[in-house]
Amino acid sequence: xxxxxxxxxDDHVVEPADVWESRAPASLRDRVPKIVATDxxxxxxIDGRRRPISGLSAMAGRKAEDFTAKAARFADMRPxxxxxxxxxxxxxTDGVDAEILFGTLPGPAGNTxxxxxxxxxxxxxxxxxxxxxxxxxxFCATDPERLIxxxxxxxxxxxxxxxxxxxxxxxxxxxxLFPGLPHAIGLPAIGDAYWTPxxxxxxxxxxxxxxxxxxxxxxxxxxxLIGAEAGGDHLAAxxxxxxxxxxxYGALANIIFSGVLDSHPGLTIVSVESGIGWIPYFLERLDHxxxxxxxxxxxxxxxxxxxxxxxNMVATFIVDDAGIAARDSIGxxxxxxEVDYPHSDTTFPHSRKILEEHFGHLPPEERHAIVAGNAMRxxxxxxxxxxxxxxxx
Amino acid sequence: xxxxxxxxxDDHVVEPADVWESRAPASLRDRVPKIVATDxxxxxxIDGRRRPISGLSAMAGRKAEDFTAKAARFADMRPxxxxxxxxxxxxxTDGVDAEILFGTLPGPAGNTxxxxxxxxxxxxxxxxxxxxxxxxxxFCATDPERLIxxxxxxxxxxxxxxxxxxxxxxxxxxxxLFPGLPHAIGLPAIGDAYWTPxxxxxxxxxxxxxxxxxxxxxxxxxxxLIGAEAGGDHLAAxxxxxxxxxxxYGALANIIFSGVLDSHPGLTIVSVESGIGWIPYFLERLDHxxxxxxxxxxxxxxxxxxxxxxxNMVATFIVDDAGIAARDSIGxxxxxxEVDYPHSDTTFPHSRKILEEHFGHLPPEERHAIVAGNAMRxxxxxxxxxxxxxxxx
Numbered sequence: 001x002x003x004x005x006x007x008x009x010d011d012h013v014v015e016p017a018d019v020w021e022s023r024a025p026a027s028l029r030d031r032v033p034k035i036v037a038t039d040x041x042x043x044x045x046i047d048g049r050r051r052p053i054s055g056l057s058a059m060a061g062r063k064a065e066d067f068t069a070k071a072a073r074f075a076d077m078r079p080x081x082x083x084x085x086x087x088x089x090x091x092x093t094d095g096v097d098a099e100i101l102f103g104t105l106p107g108p109a110g111n112t113x114x115x116x117x118x119x120x121x122x123x124x125x126x127x128x129x130x131x132x133x134x135x136x137x138x139f140c141a142t143d144p145e146r147l148i149x150x151x152x153x154x155x156x157x158x159x160x161x162x163x164x165x166x167x168x169x170x171x172x173x174x175x176x177l178f179p180g181l182p183h184a185i186g187l188p189a190i191g192d193a194y195w196t197p198x199x200x201x202x203x204x205x206x207x208x209x210x211x212x213x214x215x216x217x218x219x220x221x222x223x224x225l226i227g228a229e230a231g232g233d234h235l236a237a238x239x240x241x242x243x244x245x246x247x248x249y250g251a252l253a254n255i256i257f258s259g260v261l262d263s264h265p266g267l268t269i270v271s272v273e274s275g276i277g278w279i280p281y282f283l284e285r286l287d288h289x290x291x292x293x294x295x296x297x298x299x300x301x302x303x304x305x306x307x308x309x310x311x312n313m314v315a316t317f318i319v320d321d322a323g324i325a326a327r328d329s330i331g332x333x334x335x336x337x338e339v340d341y342p343h344s345d346t347t348f349p350h351s352r353k354i355l356e357e358h359f360g361h362l363p364p365e366e367r368h369a370i371v372a373g374n375a376m377r378x379x380x381x382x383x384x385x386x387x388x389x390x391x392x393x
Numbered sequence: 394x395x396x397x398x399x400x401x402x403d404d405h406v407v408e409p410a411d412v413w414e415s416r417a418p419a420s421l422r423d424r425v426p427k428i429v430a431t432d433x434x435x436x437x438x439i440d441g442r443r444r445p446i447s448g449l450s451a452m453a454g455r456k457a458e459d460f461t462a463k464a465a466r467f468a469d470m471r472p473x474x475x476x477x478x479x480x481x482x483x484x485x486t487d488g489v490d491a492e493i494l495f496g497t498l499p500g501p502a503g504n505t506x507x508x509x510x511x512x513x514x515x516x517x518x519x520x521x522x523x524x525x526x527x528x529x530x531x532f533c534a535t536d537p538e539r540l541i542x543x544x545x546x547x548x549x550x551x552x553x554x555x556x557x558x559x560x561x562x563x564x565x566x567x568x569x570l571f572p573g574l575p576h577a578i579g580l581p582a583i584g585d586a587y588w589t590p591x592x593x594x595x596x597x598x599x600x601x602x603x604x605x606x607x608x609x610x611x612x613x614x615x616x617x618l619i620g621a622e623a624g625g626d627h628l629a630a631x632x633x634x635x636x637x638x639x640x641x642y643g644a645l646a647n648i649i650f651s652g653v654l655d656s657h658p659g660l661t662i663v664s665v666e667s668g669i670g671w672i673p674y675f676l677e678r679l680d681h682x683x684x685x686x687x688x689x690x691x692x693x694x695x696x697x698x699x700x701x702x703x704x705n706m707v708a709t710f711i712v713d714d715a716g717i718a719a720r721d722s723i724g725x726x727x728x729x730x731e732v733d734y735p736h737s738d739t740t741f742p743h744s745r746k747i748l749e750e751h752f753g754h755l756p757p758e759e760r761h762a763i764v765a766g767n768a769m770r771x772x773x774x775x776x777x778x779x780x781x782x783x784x785x786x
Binding site for chain 2: 056064065066067068069181183184189191234235236237238239241242243245246249250253254257258275276277278280281282284285286288289290291292293294295296297298299305319320321322323325326329344345
């Protein structure tokens, strides 16, 4: 049985050019995502529109002074972004035993293909399946104990999404992306019975659903937040970068208050890249709201909100001294460390040094829980039992 | 010279029925806000539309079990909501020496009249002036050392807004409401030169601008957040209540990154009712963003974001154990306590007991800074020197 010392719980692949074309049936081949190289960088062409393959999503190994938001080229990118053998070498350099892997083109909630699937379910379903197949059977199959895939789902059809989750787990996926505020991206609200099959499938499979930052932003908010890219200049670019993690708080609150975790007590929600230092305040505020306002609101959840967080939620962070200092108020079992390779905030290739600086003072069992044990429990890795660390809270 | 032991830094008046009608010239009398009593409660009729006078904004003295979001009647309301003598009696009961006073009908950023003023500047300007006159010369004049008014501004005309701020301060106002994300309510962005006269006037007058929660929400976001009221059911009502304070974080980040505090180093921004427990995380994240991302963003602020917070911002909170525990990471000089009378989260009439429970363990000089000294410094009350407490960080 594989043992783990350091697991990173949020990393990304940049999908190689042939993921969809090489798998497409003849009837879809003209319409699936394909790479178009231009003088301004490499772009995905999909559904008649072009979007850059990455930009800030492929900065691993660069100095901050060399970061750019411009469209990248595969040729300029660190091979670990898209090649599994190179990725494993980078993980060795960085001292990371395993990575929980999300994608790039599918978007932070798998929503790229949802927007396609709403109009053309055959094309959307193919794009989802091909991604899940490629990530599990190709990229992560290179070393399935170290590269842990997270699926995407056909969100426009909840029965199909539940079936795809079961299929993906059989392929080796250990969880799936899910939008924390689905109504904000045009899907039924989290408390709608529509989602019951997906939540039931996640419970039955024993895998978490990941609410990654950025996946919960309303279309309108997103377009305001990225005002600079959208041609406006309402917000400083630094504001968007600085506040993106914290933006997950609304989704977490609403998942708890929606009652979903009463109907699905076996469900685990991972708040990905949200940071953790704000959570003691957040739980105090949620509990206050429940205690003081549940009479006029008619709240239906029977327990204090913080209990749902402790039982059903885990949040990930990169560097977060405020959160580490307040870890007892959050729950040592509810926080997991991440590298965020190859995004601009990644700690690669200095992760072990950074761990020492920020975790060196922690009791060993707590440190192990945060950097490996909790991930083993949540994603069912190794003996799946995590460590003693998770019992300390 | 008046001394203060306990100052509440965020309280509200419910405007009596005659504030605008009694002051209106004949040419405007038909169009100014007036009360219409209906079987469903009392409403303001303004600009051809009706809105309830309060609802959850006038719950002081009620048990949580009796809270209601329905439109209230003056007859059902505690007189301290709208009558200054009764308010002072309630303050005596509650052990509060002074209150920083905001309104109700003007909205959390004074935006009710801004929406009118954009279409009809004569009517909008009258509504703003009449409110400022009434609050300072009538309500607060009952005891100007204990009732401290905060003005509203004609936001649709920055030169007029600067002039009104100067006029209001001469009347006795000690600050003004200002939307932290003005672009989100249809006004020029915070960094736009449009706002220069207002910021310069606040600096010259030595009064703060208050970014009250709710005043920074985009129209679209606001309508999504209040989905339940708007006829939808996307978010649980508890989600809206629980997350409203934290929603101020985007405005604070953007004010810092916009460079406004470099152009106006004497400006003080009060983050009203936002809570404080999330701020250590927030400052760490802002500093990280500046250190790591300023190269590609081209950030123009020359100092670490946390330095601007410490020099130019103060945040208020009601009950916030997470924030009190982390006060050294925020700055004891940067936090102020509030009662939020007569809103649903108010600590009235138990404020002194609650202070003992949540502050009893603090060193006396820190406690004094948080519950009085910082407010004396920010709003220029008493000797205006605050206390030693503000020097402890």
